Amino acid sequence: MTDTHFLKLRVRDRISDEEEAALRGVLSDTIDMPAGYTFVHRGEELGYSTLLTQGLMARYKDLSDGQRQITHIHVPGDFADLHSFTLKHLDHAVMSLTPCRIVRAPHERLRVVTETMPHLTRVLWFSTTLDACIHREWEVSLGRRNALQRTAHLLCELQVRLGIVGLATAAGYALPITQTVLAECLGLTSVHVNRVLKELREAGLVEFRGGQVDIHDLPGLERVAEFDPAYLYLERRDR
Amino acid sequence: MTDTHFLKLRVRDRISDEEEAALRGVLSDTIDMPAGYTFVHRGEELGYSTLLTQGLMARYKDLSDGQRQITHIHVPGDFADLHSFTLKHLDHAVMSLTPCRIVRAPHERLRVVTETMPHLTRVLWFSTTLDACIHREWEVSLGRRNALQRTAHLLCELQVRLGIVGLATAAGYALPITQTVLAECLGLTSVHVNRVLKELREAGLVEFRGGQVDIHDLPGLERVAEFDPAYLYLERRDR
DNA sequence: CGTCGCTTTGACACCTCTCAAGGGGGGTGG
DNA sequence: CCACCCCCCTTGAGAGGTGTCAAAGCGACG
Incomplete structure (x- = not known):
């Protein structure tokens, strides 16, 4: 385990x-x-x-x-x-x-x-x-990205990090948390997170509902977030 | 050296x-x-x-x-x-x-x-x-503190960290950077940092001018920032 | 079937940003 | 020595993004 x-x-x-x-x-x-x-x-x-x-x-x-x-x-x-x-x-x-x-x-x-x-x-x-x-990447999000980019970025990050351990695919992943928790990550209010999620959904990018993230357009989502996974150090190296 | x-x-x-x-x-x-x-x-x-x-x-x-x-x-x-x-x-x-x-x-x-x-x-x-x-403390500032608290908090942090190495007193310290750089730390625009600094100055708390931080009321500044230096781990311990 | 927590939506307020203009100080070149 | 320039600071007016407050919808669960 x-x-x-x-x-x-x-x-x-x-x-x-x-x-x-x-x-x-x-x-x-x-x-x-x-x-x-x-x-x-x-x-x-x-x-x-x-x-x-x-x-x-x-x-x-x-x-x-x-x-x-x-x-x-x-x-x-x-x-x-x-x-x-x-x-x-x-x-x-x-x-x-x-x-x-x-x-x-x-x-x-x-x-x-x-x-x-x-x-x-x-x-x-x-x-x-x-x-x-x-x-550091969260500092960048909190300091410089707007609510939409910031939310998209977090969803991208979790897609990669959960993917590494086999808990996410390009199509989505389970994320059984409330919008309030999401807001506490993003430095926003839950009301505004709700509006942003609606916007991401209506743009055909991603849907967050019932603790499940369904990604409809991963490249599009990453484009909105300007997501670059370099900060997650996915390459194998000797330490 | x-x-x-x-x-x-x-x-x-x-x-x-x-x-x-x-x-x-x-x-x-x-x-x-x-x-x-x-x-x-x-x-x-x-x-x-x-x-x-x-x-x-x-x-x-x-x-x-x-x-x-x-x-x-x-x-x-x-x-x-x-x-x-x-x-x-x-x-x-x-x-x-x-x-x-x-x-x-x-x-x-x-x-x-x-x-x-x-x-x-x-x-x-x-x-x-x-x-x-x-x-992490910067994440908290960027995510949850308003511009005034955030600015005050950074000035408090630098007072402690520079104080450790003998470069600050309770009365102030040299900080030869521009307001634009300060803004890049704080997730704000330089225009707004300027307004916030004016507010801190007029409240009699701290003055930032010519690359010099003059602290007129350190307890007051720490109160505005809700500054708690615990995250700087100032106590001596065996690692 | 009622309750409770979460989501959703609307109206409005407010904080911060944007755009713009002027001021001040130090450095540089004439 | 002076004039100019450039960078930084300062301030104002208006815009926009996000917060606040409030109410209703929805679903899970007892």
Whole structure:
């Protein structure tokens, strides 16, 4: 069930059998949780990182006036909080957006990896820098793209990221979240997201309904978003 | 001249003499460059990372319509592109905002560190995850804070980050950039940044003029920004 | 069959952008 | 030494994108 993670890693690097075994050895308990459950609170001391194997999760920050900004969406195969290994406690919270299955990776075991397996350590390090690449692209969206482009861009990103782990095709993917959650990713209100989705639908590009994204015109969608997947580092390299 | 970097590291962790020596050994040539010089282009293959010792730099992405989003500002002591060690090539460009002095850290030397010095490796890894923390806070600003709060927040962040390396006090700091650059950080137009700065000035909070930030009311400014420096991880911990 | 959460739509407000013009300061060349 | 120029800052007027408020529709579920 952790195969999605190795799928994701192997898109970007060569992972030896020994490394795969070591990484599997890092993992401990499997836990299931319902949707909408905040299982890492801001500032909380963490002794393990969380590998997501099923479902969608989000990193988010709350503001004093009740607003919320989601800073990252996690798909199966992602370490949701590998960065807590170096940070110790997080500057944000992490919640499940759908029912999720996770596997824990205790930090003391990760530490052993970093002390014995340099290449695998670089692969894990890369994984956190890849998260940062996505953060930067979201900054660009939030800062410079209008609501339509921004929404289209997120849908394109998720198509690629879910596609890597076999959960999306060019025709679409399951995205069982509400328009309100989408709005919290996009720095918009749910009312406006609704209007934008209508516009994308009427343009014949993509339809988001009932937790399902149906892509009718992927090139068209990517054109609207000016989507360039380079920031997702899909090519295989040695780290 | 690389002392600012060790100042920054030592705020967050214990660095042994041996580790300091190893890190100094990683560094090679010192280079000076003028303001406004893009010295890392998007997608370019990189064989070294860049430690900034003097001046300000920015990571940015250009959009097809000529807009630009700055995703991060670097202050002295920062590795501007340590993440290129694991990424190999960057998804964004890096430029000098002011005249800068940098020191290069060849990747093959960094690799030796990651194969022999686990703790120092984690410290370097931490440094890239700290960048990601700042990216996330910028996402929150860009997505949820209005122009006034957003501007105030950036000025607070720079006060702290420059303060760590002795380049800011509670009374202010040098910030020799234009309002246009500020706008490219904040996802605004320079015209609107100008209006916001006027509002902050007339509220008696802060004055930005001639490349100098004069803070007249730091608590007031932090209140407007709802600034909480937790995301900058100012406490010392073992990584 | 009622309730509750999510979606959808409309009218209007407001924040930020766009376009435009003028002012100021520093550098450069005559 | 002065004049000019260029870049940046400043301000105004109007436009437009997104938010706010409100109400109705819809579907899942008990």
